[in-house]
Amino acid sequence: MTSLPDTSRPGQKKLGLVIDLDTCVGCQACATSCKEWNTQGYSAPLTDIDPYGPDPVGAWLNRIHGYETGEGENRRALHFPRSCLHCETPACVTVCPTGASYKRAEDGIVLVNPDTCIGCKLCSWACPYGAREYDADDGVMKKCTLCVDRIYNENLEPEDRQPACVRACPTGARHFGDLGDPDSDVSQLVKSRGGFDLLPQMDYKPVNKYLPPRPRRSDENAVPAAKLETVGKADGSVTERFFSWLDKALS
Amino acid sequence: MHPAYSVILFTTASGAGYGLLALLGLTGASHGAASSFAFGATSMLLALGLITVGLLSSTFHLGHPERAWRAFSQWRTSWLSREGVAAVITYIPACLFGLLWVFGGNDTLIAILGYLTAIMAMVTVFTTAMIYASLPTIRQWQHWAVVPGYVVLAIATGAVLLYALATLFGRSGIPALGVITMAGLGLAIIVKLAYWAGLSRMKPKYTMGDATGLGGTVRQWEVPHTSENFVQREMGFKVARKHAHKLRGICLGLLALALVMVWAGFSFGGAAAPVFALAAVVLSGIAVVMERWLFFAEAKHVVTLFYGEQAV
């Protein structure tokens, strides 16, 4: 099963997330809502060890970083959510000795089977994106499931059949959909906004895409400014000139 | 990478065990049955014992050791699985070989089984090395010297063990063994030197800008979580360059000292030969433990880029 499914056939469903770095404010909603769902869902339990102690450590499936980039005028800050990218050719699957780590043929979701995982952690070593967190208490590897237990779940309202993190995100910076379908909303979004892959050089072919922060204050998106010419008669203090304009404007 | 003691112990012990096993196989293949029951039995048990202890210790770090058997299933893609398979398969020729070699038997059969055992032992060590060497996420492990390093260190530590056994059983004067042992240790020093020289020359390939796709310089100003998580603990291990260099030196020194011990024992050991030989065992053992520790500690995982490392 660690053999990867052939995802090259046309029409192959590739479910994934598109994350808008231009909009994410780093509120951590996608991290805690993910933790919350998965603590009782497919990934249960997502154990927290020493939760009230000096050194708590818990398994989470989504983490939000804060970065600064650029120099001088182009310096900027942004927030960067990081979870499994559901890669098309991920070594995290092929290195797994038990077949517990697998990629679903149907929709491309990469999962760990908690019933067969032996907790050797090798898959986490093989993931460049740090998307796998070991649950020391449960003895198995945990990772983003793309909320496989939500997106098809008939016990949820149809509009709730989306990942918990997408459902929670207050800014709408997270989008879920089929990136295998070039006409899907997410594919269109990626196209129009120049969505990119993380570490394409590593050739894991992530399905998830990131939308770049829009350029700030470059000519491209500068907003027009009105010319502010001093009004009123040609001489006098600005106050006098203003009042001369005002008197005229009101008469 | 975090140097986990179970893994260090496993690779050190089983490496030496497989090295010893391979040399015993070759010995059997060239000399027929063991020279004495005691020697044969002791050395065979030591080899298989080390391997078995190593393999068992490698299951210590598993979350579900009781499911370890599942690890044999994915040999088509997984080097870890292949290692498991190879390790288990090796027991078959090794046990048969051991029985015949220790208790006596047909020389041709011993030879065939001896070669098979030696080959399987080396294949197993090779698969172990490949687990690391095949990970695209750690450049330090993609160096050409990783696989030779594992193999040569296995042979060298196996040879030191065999040499020690030989001296203990009063057979310290086998020139070939002395030469092989010293050659093994010498080669190990060369391979490790090459590896570390390689690491020192290694230019970072991926930057934080690549990892985040943001390009240019990227700095982490806000940590995603103030309490350390698994990824940081497992993959974020950092060793100071100065400290690592010191350890490298000590490791090489210990290997060289082991070589000197073997040489000394061989040249004018006499009755004290076992003492020199045991010293060589201890020195090379410690050296390999240090080497393994460094092998992990100096390995930089790409994921550290997300946590503030500028380049790996």
Add this chain to the structure above:
Amino acid sequence: MLAGHFAAAGAIAARDSSASLTVMAKPDSTDGNRMADEPEINLNLKTWDEVKTTTCYMCACRCGIKVYLKDGTVKYIEGNRDHPVNKGVLCGKGSAGIMQHYSPARLTKPLMRVGPRGSGEFREVEWEEALRTATTWLSQVRMSDPRKLALFTGRDQSQALTGWWATQFGTPNFAAHGGFCSVNMAAAGIYTFGGAFWEFGEPDWDHTKYFMLFGVAEDHASNPIKMGLGKLKKNGAKIVSINPVKSGYSAIADEWVGIRPGTDGLFVGALIHQLLKAGKIDLDYLARYTNAAHLVIRNKSGADDGLIARDRTGKVLVLDSASGRPVAMDKAAKPALHGEVKLPGKPARTAVPAFQLIAERYLSDEYTADKAAANCGIKAETIVRLAGELAHAAFEQAFELPIAWTDSRGEKHKSMTGRPVSMHAMRGISAHSNGFHTCRSIHILQILLGTIDVPGGFLYKPPFPKAAPPGLKPAGKVGEVNPLKPLPGPPLGFVAGPEDLLVDADGTPRRIDKAYSWDAPIAAHGLMHTVITNAANKDPYGIDVLFMYMANMSWNSTMNSGGIMDHLTKIDEKTGDYVIPKIIYSDAYYSEMVAYADLILPDTTYLERWDCISLLDRPISEPHGPADSIRQPVVEPDRDVRPFQTVMLDLGARLGLPGMVKEDMTPKFPGGYADYIVNHERGPGIGPLAGFRGADGTKSGKGEVNPNQLEQYIENGCYWKYELPEHMRYYRMANKDYLEWAQGFGFNPNANPVTFNLYSEVMQKFRLAARGHGDVVPPQVHRRRVEAFFDPVPMWYAPFEEAMTDATDFPMHAVTQRPMAMYHSWGSMNAWLRQILGRNWLYMERGRAKKLGLRDGDWVHVTSHHGRIKVQLKLMDGVNPDTVWTWNAIGKRSGAWNLDRNAPEAKKGFLLNHIISDLLPVRDGGYRYSNSDPVTGQAAWYDLRVRVEKADGAAISEPQYEATKRPPGLLRAAMKIGERMMKGRGQ
């Protein structure tokens, strides 16, 4: 008694045994797209057996939530899609609600102190004993001098109840946290345009094209702002954030203006200067909706100097351009905005339109771009460009919504003009001693651009707009406080002049917090941050019982935390007792304040009680209509705790407070808070909830009591909202139909339009008093200050601490920000949130650190005029170089919150509060004002000035206080959460 507690915590984290998730791989199954050996998984997981709606209380934003339950344990919480506040989304805190609810820091039973205050030594008592004790203490006070009870509440969302309770008790010494929070915003807004940034309005997210955000990291409208920003991004609007720190909202802004703290008034003044100079203002809007044309009397040293000129019937006079004479407002065809005119009558006085004074102020050299640039750390070109962008957006991108409406004068309009510029501001503006004036300047900017309550601008949320200011006055004057008598009105209100102040004849404050005194005349929310200091200093008088609720006043919610702990434990030499003899406190968790109280009334968590988010309090309305909501208990408490509101009603009944007992002195609301919510009437037909009123629940706003009201709320998702028809959604300051509807609905006493006060006559009245005019005048010591700061025209002055300390000693500003995933102090006992933010650092700009020889990770001393702390440094680019900052309220006292004594919150985390003085440096005369805004009394947290120097020694933050003991009843914290409940799973 809590035996099952951690089993429960485990259970919520555990996979449900009945809903098996995975089955063994079926090697031969090849159905669908599944690969031969893919395991079959349960895609239709159902781990819950019930879903209940209620309202989140992980912060004061009050989003609607759906709580998934299984056998009475909470499994999952998600946002309620239909809810007006959050429309389904949920923030980082809200999604961690489970861990709040199951936190081991929860108090479990009433406690009486046995050790010294601060030690954390308590004994458990039964509720009967606790309530009897409280009743005894309180009734003694009520019989002698009700003022000796100070009732102050923090994150109180039931102020309609607590304020009423104080009124019935008869003490004026009541307030909630508003005074240290953002009364500058509330007061400046309400006194200027009858609304406010503070929860009483929001940008028109759908139509705005240009959005300016001043000093906001998170704010109360936590989710709505995030949703709004998302919308702006989608619509391609420009977002400008004015903030010394570039994080969160500022990080995603199109432009970050890294202003130097405390200088926004100057920056905004400079924008106004540019706009006025270029004539880019909405004259029509000014003439219609503001007091720009009102004539202001010029009568130097006269008692009427600076007041608005009125005719004998009280009608405001304006200068009629046609005739050049002062005429009543409604008679002038074209009122002038400039010019001086003689007023009829004697003595001879002249008058000028108010707008002239405004223009003169902002056009003066004080507000040029260069002047601002030098002070604000913003380039002059940037200021000019931003002004140009504002003008472009307001005037060149103006648009019409084809909605016909009628204004208050009866004039019919075919459409509504939109000006797509909106602004929002919060504590970066308010938490300074010049915040009131700065906030007023921002409103002036909005008004000059014609953007308040117009499409694309800043919109009111009903019940706003209200009169500027509303007619409600604070009670507690001489003669109004009497033993065993209720106050004649509520303790909080809006003063309209010196005559409304609560001062004795000699000017001594009547309230313990000195609200509505000459120290802080327009203290519309009280001054909670001064209560403990004043009570300990018996200034103006000593009190007997300090009763607090939901406020961590010995730690993060106070200035000078160390000094406050001393005050709380100060011994009266004469009596040998504490100077503040009795402290009652209600908290739900083991916060730092608990250890300082004598009697603890443990509260429920937000999932265990009824609550009422009332229009009488801080409403959750939307711009397009009023809304309110409830909390319902979705789980039963598993401890001996009681909802605070129910306890208040119980105490009220025991004390026999009017309104809380029937004629036979039996409790009026035996059913507790739920009973009160439904059956209490504030006025005829007006109750805590505005929805589902009337016997059958069909009435909104006003209506008889509906016995099934709560059931109907629950059926509706625990909220109620009312959609205003389109023609009542904008221009509500003068929208006839809206104003008439609002009057009918009970929001306003009349349907009068709201006139915006560019020029504040109320302010001038205080100024006149400072000049000795009128019956109520300030004592000499206060006169200079009142004269200086009660300028009726907004102005900028340097914040007090900056003005009073030496810039070479304390060269930097230090401020805090709200972390998005933490709510003040109360996220640290949350197992998930504390993993995200379990400690804080002090952030400094990289270049500045280099100059100071400081490196990332260094431990440093931060010293203010008041004290010194030791903290760890982190460097970043996106911060004004003159500013250091940290996340607020992360530092904890060792032992508190039932965390390990060596928790990072205590050993690495820190508070700036230790070095924020509660009093200003001594001024001539020796009087020390509180560190607050001189107009409103708003706490000036962000005025703090510091120096930063490298520190040696252990890597531990300072100060460290002795660890408090764990009170009885609190469980030892769990070793892990997420019990391994899947034994045998799959194997």
